[in-house]
Amino acid sequence: MTDPVPVRVRFAPSPTGHLHVGNARTALFNWLFARQKRGTMILRIEDTDLERSQPHFEGQLVADLKWLGLDWDEGPDVGGRFGPYRQSERLLIYRQHAEKLLSTGKAYLCFCTEQELEQERARAAREHRQPIYSGKCRSIDPGESARRRAAGDSCAIRLRIPEHPIGFDDIVHGPIEFSSEVISDPIILRSSGMPVYNYVVVIDDALMKITHVIRGDDHLSNTPKQVSLYQALGWPVPQFAHLSTILGSDRERLSKRHGATSIANFRDLGVLPEALRNYLALLGWAPSGGTREIFSLEELIQEFSIERVTPSPAVFDVEKLYWLNRHYIKESPSRRLDALALPYYARSLGLGPLDEAGSNYSVSPQISIWLEKVTRLLIPAVDRLDQLPEKASLIFSYDAKAALESPENLEVLGWRQTDAVLTRITVKILEDEAARENQLTAEGFKKMVNEVKAETGAKGKELFHPIRIALTGAHSGPEFDKLIPIFEEGSHLPLPRHVLSVRERIEQFSRARLS
RNA sequence: GGCGCUAUCGUCUAGGGGUUAGGACGGAAGAUUCUCAAUCUUCAAACCCGGGUUCGAUUCCCGGUAGCGCUACCA
Structure with a gap:
């Protein structure tokens, strides 16, 4: 079934800050719908709230949307036949249509002051009546109200709501x-x-020939007012699709209190755009059958169906997002990951940013190759890229004293065989040719460990845990096979913060142990 | 207060007049590993309550409850 009229949808954010996940989901659903129906996606900036709107936020919004992989066919930055696409540039249009409504009697002038209205509302509340406008100015003769306006009486324009039920099919x-x-x-x-707002949104949607209004359900109660505006103007009413609210873990509306809530937050945490997109698509929508979780962009466009969107509110579950992120991290080509990971290492390595935003770093090919190995070693342990530096601390920073004092290590350090193991491995490393040059290989190290095993009779944990504490500060962690070459290579690199070799580590450790 | 929306495992959801109510995240247990992580296997875990309709409701209808939203010369 194809729509006879080509689909036109819009995403209409207020430029009041970074793109929020709730709005991002609305944008995504609009976009998926448009792309699937081969329709038109429009970006419109709702900046009529001058107090909160700021021009530079528009740039952030655009950047956030693009990062998510969304684009649009008409908008303030790309133009289009139905512009301008910023409400602040459309004020004349709004006034013209308001006057038209006035002249056809669909709207009227209201001379009530804010104080009067305030009193009216207060009285209504006291008398347990609905605090709705009394309609006082409804029946003022149009001729008279025109005279009063001309005389300079302050007045607003009100829409006349017809006295019959207003319905629509969401x-x-x-x-x-x-x-x-x-x-x-x-x-x-x-x-x-x-x-x-409730007026401009209708003027814009109608003039921009929007066929489907897909937006948050916080607009649901305002929709009848909007429907009667379309009708007053004699314009076709679009289809509405109201998306449920996204809640925090406490079932309250998701807000900054809940931690990361903006697209930029998640980007900074090292969440990949495809993971966030996939997660957002699954919030309030599921494919027929409901057993698939992983969707590429193309698959989402293919499978998405606005009719299958659930009406009930959904709690935002970061754990599931991070699970998806781990999936996409594993799927990412390592070249991409290396580039993405670099900024996260930069601080712990003492690298300075190349640009003011602090997102561009440059390292020599030598260092780059080494960092790739580090990333490959650590990536299975991570579901966000921002966890990388902490996981890398066993390579980048080493503190023998802390290793000996850590409560986590106390038990291992107290084992019967531990002293013997540590003494033997220390002697072997210090006497080793290659280790002296910081050139110890994984094989060379393995040989030493095997010798210690034979000499002490320690095996398994009792063998490996003490050695790992001595070399990394923690009793558990990645395999030595990969770790040893990384230590040795790192120690030769011209890094602002020196990476300790195996020998350097064991020297510091035995000094700390004996003191 | 009024009006509106919503209600399946802790969470996201599939399903739908008769089902062992399915999947995923998270949790637990096991396998693997020197260990951690990853991975694999297994397990526990849900139809808000009360009335109808019906031979039979979790599913349909009504009511209640709870949550959320709107109720502005905010967006």
Whole structure:
């Protein structure tokens, strides 16, 4: 089944900060729908709230959307036939249509002051009535209100809500109906001449020929007002699809309190865009059958269906996001990972950023090859890239004293065989030709360990744990086969912070042990 | 307060008048490994409550409860 009218959808954020995951999900669903239907995706900036909107936030928003892999066919940066795409540049359009509504009698001038309205609301609350506008100015003769306006009386323009139920068929919620008694005549143009959100959104959506309004369900209760605006203007009403709210783990609306909530936050934590995208798609949507979890972009476009979106709110589960991220990290070509990982190592290695944003670093090919080995060693233990430096601390930083004092190591250090193992391995390393040159190989080291095994009778944990403590500071960690060459190679590199070789480590350790 | 939306394992969800209510994350246990991580296997874990309708409701209807949203000259 194909739509006779080509699909046009829009994502319309307010530039008030970084893109939030809830909005990102809305953007993604719009985008998937547009791409699947071979329709048009539009970016529109809702910057009528001058207090909160700031121009540089628009750039952030665009960057965040692009990072997620989304694009658009019309928008402030790419243009289009239905522009401008910033509401602040459309004020004249809003005023013109407000006057038209006024002249057709669909709207009227309201001379009530804010204080009067405030009192009205307070009285209604006291008398347990609905605090909706009384309709006081509804029946002022148009001629008279025009005269009062001309005379300079301050006034706003209100839409006349018809006295019959207003309903619409929501794609995700089904039919919804509101009694007109609960909808007061909304102000569409403030006395200041600035239009109100619920009005501009309709003007823009209609003029931009939006066919499907896919947005958060916080707009659900405002929709009847908007529907009657379309009707007052004689314009076709688009299809609505209201997406459920994303909640935090406490089932409250997701906010900064819950930690990372913006796209930029997750990017900085080392979450890959395809992981976040995949996770967001699964929040409130599942494919038919519901057993698949991993979707490429192409598969999402293929499989996505707005009709299958669930109406119930969803808790944002970072653990599942990180699980998906681990999956995509494992799938990533190592060249990509190496580039992505570099900024995370930079601080612990004492590298300085090349640019002001602190995201560009450069290292010699030699160092780069070595870091690739480090990444390959550590990546299985990680589900976010920002965990890399901590995991790498066993290579980058070594503290013999801390290793001996760590409560975690106490038990191992107290084992019957530990002293013998440590003494033997120390002697062997210190006497070894290759180790003296910081050129010990994995094979060479293995041989020493085997000798210690034979000489002490220690095996398994009792053999390996003490040695690992001496060399890395922790009793468990990656295999020595990979670790030893990394230590030795690292020690030869011209890094701002020196990486200790096997010999250097064992020297520091035995000094600390004997003191 | 009014109106609206929502309700399946802890979480995301599939399903749907008769099912052993399926999958995934997380959890637990085991296998593997010197250890940790990863990986693999197994296990535990759910239809909000009350009324209808029906031979039979978790599924359909109504009510309650709870959560969320809207109720502005905010967006």
